[in-house]
Amino acid sequence: MITFGTIVILGILISLIIWLFFRENKVISWILFILYTGFSFVLLLRLYGQWQYYEAFKSIIYLGNIKIKFTLQNNMLGWIFAILIFGISFFNGLFSLGFSKSKYSKNIVPLWTLILSASILILFAKDFILFFVGWEYLTWPVFFIVNQGKKKFYSDSMYYFALNVLGGMALMLGIWLVFKNTQTLDIKTSISILLSHKASIHTFWLLIPFFIAFLVKSAAYPFHVWAPRAHSSAPADFSPFISGIMIKFGIFGILLFIYPLLSKGFIPGTYHGVPTTAYFLSWLGIITSIVATVLAFSENNMKRLMAYSSVANVGYILTAIFLTTPLGIEGGIFHTINHMIFKVIIFITLAAVYFRTGTADMSKLGGIAYKMPITFMTFLIGIIAAAGIFPMNGFTSKWIIFQAILEKHFYLMAVAMFFASTGAFLYLYRALHSIFLGQIKPEHRDSVKEVPFLMQIPMWIGMILIISIGVFPGLVLKPLIPFFNSIGLPAKYILTSLSKLPGSFGQLNTLNAAIIFGFAAVLVTILFFVVAKHHKKPFMDNYTAGEDPKDWGVDENRYQFAYGFYQPFEKKFLPFFKRSVDMFWQYFGFYTKHLGEWFNNIFKDDNNFGYIAIIGIVIIFIFGGFVL
Amino acid sequence: MIFLILLKAFLITLWVVFIGLLFLGIGRKITARIQKRYGPPFYQQFIDVIKLLAKESIWHHWIMILGAIMALGGLIATALHVPIAGILPYDSNGPIFLVLYLSAIGYLGMAMGVSASGNPNAPLGIGRALTLMLGYEIPFAAVLIIFMGLTKSSYFLQIAQSQAGGILHWNFIRYPLAFIGAEIAxxxxxxxxxxxxxxxxxxxxxxxxxxxPGKFLGLGMIQMGVSVFIETAIITNLFLGPSHNILDFTLKQFGIYFIALCINAVMPRFKIENAAIYLWTIPLGLGLLQMLITFVL
Amino acid sequence: MLDKIQKDREKRQSAWEAVINYFRKRSLYMLHYCTGCGAIELPPIMTSRWDMERFGIAPMATPRQADILLVTGYASQKTIKRLIYTYEQMPNPKWVLGFGSCTINGGIYWDSYNVINKLDRYIPIDLFISGCMPRPQSILSAMKKLQEMIGKGEAKGYERYKQNYEWYKKNQRKLLERETPFLDGGEK
Amino acid sequence: MKIKEMLENIKKEFPYIGTEIQEEKQARIYVCNDKFLNILTYLRNEKFEHLANIFAIDWIDEKEFEINYNLWSYEYLVSIIVKVRIPRDKAKIPTALNIWDHAQIYEREVHEFFGIEFIGNPDLSPLFLHNWKDLPPMRKDFDTEAFSRKAFDVGEREGEK
Known part of the structure; x- marks a missing residue:
């Protein structure tokens, strides 16, 4: 059975059918989407273990003298990504089916199925052409979804668009350079050819376009500006996809192409056994996470805050991967998978809040937990995972990343990562308090209630996944053992049981730790309910220094701490961070626009100067070509 | 097997709570004496906790209860992973990252519980506490990483055992800068x-x-005692050599707490942001300097 | 038979209460409501001269954590409202100490138009401290007396408040929510 | 400028007022009801910019209220009290709000405690007293003892008879 072809073609077909016939009917669209993702999931599941499986398509395109053959090759890395993408999209579809009742919902199914079929091209492409096609094919529908066809999202979505087009162009340039140097478009072959004549002077420059393309996609430091904006303007039920999956394609690209080159010493020079370039890129990951963490402190929009959190987590992943050690790769991939799960869950809960309240401003929310307990519990477990606290999955992968950093004795890097990791605690607590706790707003007291069961399904699944991976990391790491073997992970780092976390500086039995934690919690619970009785009081019966709030016209809105949460901190640090990169991209955009306007004016004006100039330039080029 | 672990864990929990509350009580006495007061009896903290547990309490939402349970449960679980003179409920050897991130669940539980009370003073205080946490975790992590690097292990037990062989091998003499940094943190x-x-x-x-109110505060006090226990136990394991028995260990812990108390009794208070900046300059500087001396020079 | 069990249970409960009362009396958290001049007498009691912490009495910042409400001095019509609000926010068991003559009968302000004369008409007071001002010694002796009373289970002001809730509310309402003038002569 | 000259100057401008020097740096001006705003405006322009407070005195035997405007000059370091007398029955007086904005809160207070109406002041709602229904308490004809006995249930005191 032709798996990949089926999924790609089916995706395009469903997209067309929905676009032609069911554009107005969201329910049918989403049911088709769920069926499609579920079907693809099952198809993909059967491919586990068949790593030699491939699908080749004949084509009539010639590039030079070479006849292009499109091949989709099953591989472990792509498979694990694909299975997660379709699994997550399936549950996201269930959520969206419920969400489609809301007036904030848009029919994004045709575009989304296109994205899914594009992801297959990226993940299983054997050659660069297909990879690039998938890459562009992924970028464009996302732009239309993020934009939502609304003017107010124009400037926000432009950040996404401009940077990702830049990334796409860079990728094309990179592919051209690779082709020029190796005369082949096959990824694996080109890597081995490049490695065989690595002494060439072009080596470093050859990789730069790829760095740009992949770092833009994964929203790493200098290019992170698009992530918060795209998240905030995308429809609420699409944000999980951006954070959970979209930005992971950058990481996939790095694992696919850059990691094999760097780890084999493509660029000469090492520092403590790590290629120097990779070492600096590792620090880039650290900078990414620190900058995103600090920027998240002052964010008031909950989706933007969580987008910054995603950027910070991408920072950890990049750090781990660019250590170019097997343990680092293990930690990086594990964290990628964990981040996919918990961040999708977090964004789904945010979408649930948005579904009921219609606002993403944290200062306009508060006390939602009292009305939406399941959503709250899901969010809580999600942020515990995101903060890397023990019984959840975020901890397990962070443990491996720390072990990988310590293995290479990069102690300063570990300290810096601690900063970002602790900082995560600050902004996540802020989100927890401002959205879910504190005083409930009067306007939400009656209107907000728990989301329907259909929308709770992904939350329940997510909670179970997060906790079970946290306690049994082997659930994810054990199936991946063939891949780790292929990158040469030493035997001591390979899991022997479901719950033993490997590490260079020691192991950890998560199951035992979880038992101890459960024991302590049970003990305290018994103590709490054995001793004296407790009774409930309303929320506004609160310590107010002896004043009755009603006397002063103080309602729940004003008895909530929502603005300037980390003001002392912001006062000292934020001006420094706000200036640096956002300003750069703003000026960049500003001057680019001016340049465009200048060219535009040449043709707009009545005089013929423009035409003469263009003709002149063309003539110069032609003659120049002859001369050179 | 598992019952043995749980029994051990239960006994250690009792010990931790007992020592924690005893330390707090003795601490109040010592502070009083420094201020030329007579001070409460050393067992005052036990009386307070029992009274609070017997007092009627009010709550606003079950999240408050969940938070209180998470807070104390998380910290007790943390304490059960810190070796007390080498004693642990199971052979975990005191994993450092687990201790750091498990204690965080205690603080998160606390933060969540107080936020659910709906009083704006509570998140205000938590915001300050977290800003401070961002301050002290970094120098503390730096110090921890020095010893992890030295012993090539991320276990407290190994760090404690690596100092065997008399007081001159103890880390606070061999690495005084790290000790001062950690003390401040x-x-x-x-x-x-x-x-x-x-x-x-x-x-x-x-x-x-x-x-x-009432039992929430009682649990909060136990939690305070447990966290004092954990913090002093970490420093004892890191700097004050391997302990031969539990009494030895507890005396060392008390020494650490005594220093903290004496500083506490005579000091005014930092402003919020200045505290974080101070922690990022002096203790972190000391930690990094120690790192430089140890690993580079 | 049933009666006997009931009686036994009561006896046991009282024994349990006695144990708890020991802890209650040895650990008192105090919320001082500093309305009048009496607050100045508190620093000497808290600091090294008299040191109330040796009896287990400590100041607390919020009513939720407090056991004693110490009303230092006169309460006006406006402050009594806050006082009642604060008192009702304190969880049981709780006690109130009336401090100085003003809380007993208005003191030197007895004929003022806004000073409450008898505080225990509005909230149940367990112990009054006489004097204008009471000296720190007398405050400490009052604390000791209150501890004794708590130990014996005599200080039951909070239960009095619960039992006579209507009466207290009536008095409070008469003062705070009056609709007609008290004196003839009427509206201004 | 000496305070004496100052008062003479004012007297030249407004011949109908009475003046009195209290001390070296304190003086009083007596003025009738309908002219006092002119004096206040004049004084404000003559560097008496600071209205320290407004207070009232109840001359119950003369059946008059006396409203006092306590002014202070930062330039001369001199205080002048402008005293206006109005009949006690249904007391009314124009507001000084147009001269000093902050006169609002003083007038509100005087209104609350004496029942004097300030014509033109938009907000004279109660400021200090809680739910007050009786006569304004600072008026001399308000019997505070009787009020206290009745409101606070004092009853008869021991040894009073």
Whole structure:
């Protein structure tokens, strides 16, 4: 059975059918989407273990003298990504089916199925052409979804668009350079050819376009500006996809192409056994996470805050991967998978809040937990995972990343990562308090209630996944053992049981730790309910220094701490961070626009100067070509 | 097997709570004596806790209860992973990252519980506490990483055992800069003066605890005792050599707590942002300097 | 038979209460409501001269954590409202100490138009401290007396408040929510 | 400028007022009801910019209220009290709000405690007293003892008879 072809073609077909016939009917669209993702999931599941499986398509395109053959090759890395993408999209579809009742919902199914079929091209492409096609094919529908066809999202979505087009162009340039140097478009072959004549002077420059393309996609430091904006303007039920999956394609690209080159010493020079370039890129990951963490402190929009959190987590992943050690790769991939799960869950809960309240401003929310307990519990477990606290999955992968950093004795890097990791605690607590706790707003007291069961399904699944991976990391790491073997992970780092976390500086039995934690919690619970009785009081019966709030016209809105949460901190640090990169991209955009306007004016004006100039330039080029 | 682990865990929990509350009580006595007062009896903290547990409490939402349970449960679980003179409920050897991130669940539980009370003073205090936490975790992590690098292990037990062979091998003599840095960080961790912005009774009505009556406060006090125990136990394991028996270990712990108390009794309070900046300059500087001396020179 | 069990249970409960009362009396958290001049007498009691912490009495910042409400001095019509609000926010068991003559009968302000004369008409007071001002010694002796009373289970002001809730509310309402003038002569 | 000259100057401008020097730096001006705003405006322009407070005195035997405007000059470091007398029955007086904005809160207070109406002041709602229904308490004809006995249930005191 032709798996990949089926999924790609089916995706395009469903997209067309929905676009032609069911554009107005969201329910049918989403049911088709769920069926499609579920079907693809099952198809993909059967491919586990068949790593030699491939699908080749004949084509009539010639590039030079070479006849292009499109091949989709099953591989472990792509498979694990694909299975997660379709699994997550399936549950996201269930959520969206419920969400489609809301007036904030848009029919994004045709575009989304296109994205899914594009992801297959990226993940299983054997050659660069297909990879690039998938890459562009992924970028464009996302732009239309993020934009939502609304003017107010124009400037926000432009950040996404401009940077990702830049990334796409860079990728094309990179592919051209690779082709020029190796005369082949096959990824694996080109890597081995490049490695065989690595002494060439072009080596470093050859990789730069790829760095740009992949770092833009994964929203790493200098290019992170698009992530918060795209998240905030995308429809609420699409944000999980951006954070959970979209930005992971950058990481996939790095694992696919850059990691094999760097780890084999493509660029000469090492520092403590790590290629120097990779070492600096590792620090880039650290900078990414620190900058995103600090920027998240002052964010008031909950989706933007969580987008910054995603950027910070991408920072950890990049750090781990660019250590170019097997343990680092293990930690990086594990964290990628964990981040996919918990961040999708977090964004789904945010979408649930948005579904009921219609606002993403944290200062306009508060006390939602009292009305939406399941959503709250899901969010809580999600942020515990995101903060890397023990019984959840975020901890397990962070443990491996720390072990990988310590293995290479990069102690300063570990300290810096601690900063970002602790900082995560600050902004996540802020989100927890401002959205879910504190005083409930009067306007939400009656209107907000728990989301329907259909929308709770992904939350329940997510909670179970997060906790079970946290306690049994082997659930994810054990199936991946063939891949780790292929990158040469030493035997001591390979899991022997479901719950033993490997590490260079020691192991950890998560199951035992979880038992101890459960024991302590049970003990305290018994103590709490054995001793004296407790009774409930309303929320506004609160310590107010002896004043009755009603006397002063103080309602729940004003008895909530929502603005300037980390003001002392912001006062000292934020001006420094706000200036640096956002300003750069703003000026960049500003001057680019001016340049465009200048060219535009040449043709707009009545005089013929423009035409003469263009003709002149063309003539110069032609003659120049002859001369050179 | 598992019952043995749980029994051991239960006994250690009792010991931890006992020592924690005893330390707090003795601490009150010592502070009183420094201030030329007679002071409460050393067992005052036990009386307080029992009274609070017997007192009627009010709650606003079950999240408050969940938070209180998470807070104490998380910290007790943390304490059960810190070796007490080598004693642990199971052979975990005291994994450092687990201790750091498991204690965080205690603080998160506390933060969540007080937020659910609906009083704006509580998140205000938590915000201060977290800003401070960002301050002290970094120098503390730096110090921890020095010893992890030296022993090539991320276990407290190995670090403690690596100092065997007399007082001259103890880390606080061999690595004095790291010791001073860690001491300052621990002062902030215990929220003793000059780092007690989060409590600030006159400013924000005892901050996070503003709406915690009766048994919530009782659990909070036990939690405070447990966290004092954990923090002193970490420093003891890191710097004060391997301990031969539990009494030896406890005396060392008390020594650490005594230093913190003496500083607490005579100090004023930092401003919020200045505390974080101070922690990022002096203790972190000391930690990094020690790192430089140890690994580079 | 049933009666006997009932009686036994009561006896046991009282024994349990006695144990708890020991802890209650040895650990008192105090919320001082500093309305009048009396607050100045508190620093000497808290600091090294008299040191009330040796009896287990400590100041607390919020009513939720407090056991004793110490009303230092006169309460006006406006402050009594806050006082009642604060008192009702304290969880049981709780006690109130009336401090100085003003809380007993208005003191030197007895004929003022806004000073409450008898505080225990509005909230149940367990112990009054006489004097204008009471000296720190007398405050400490009052604390000791209150501890004794708590130990014996005599200080039941909070239960009095619960039992006579209507009466207290009536008095409070008469003062705070009056609709007609008290004196003839009427509206201004 | 000496305070004496100052008062003479004012007297030249407004011949109908009475003046009195209290001390070296304190003086009083007596003025009738309908002219006092002119004096206040004049004084404000003559560097008496600071209205320290407004207070009232109840001359119950003369059946008059006396409203006092306590002014202070930062330039000369001199205080002048402008005293206006109005009949006690249904007391009314124009507001000084147009001269000093902050006169609002003083007038509100005087209104609350004496029942004097300030014509033109938009907000004279109660400021200090809680739910007050009786006569304004600072008026001399308000019997505070009787009020206290009745409101606070004092009853008869021991040894009073």
């Amino acid at each position: 621990v002062q902030a961790m215990m929220a003793e003066k000059p780092f007690d912005q989060m409590i600030a009774p006159a400013e924000i009505a005892s901050g996070p605890l503003v709406e915690w």
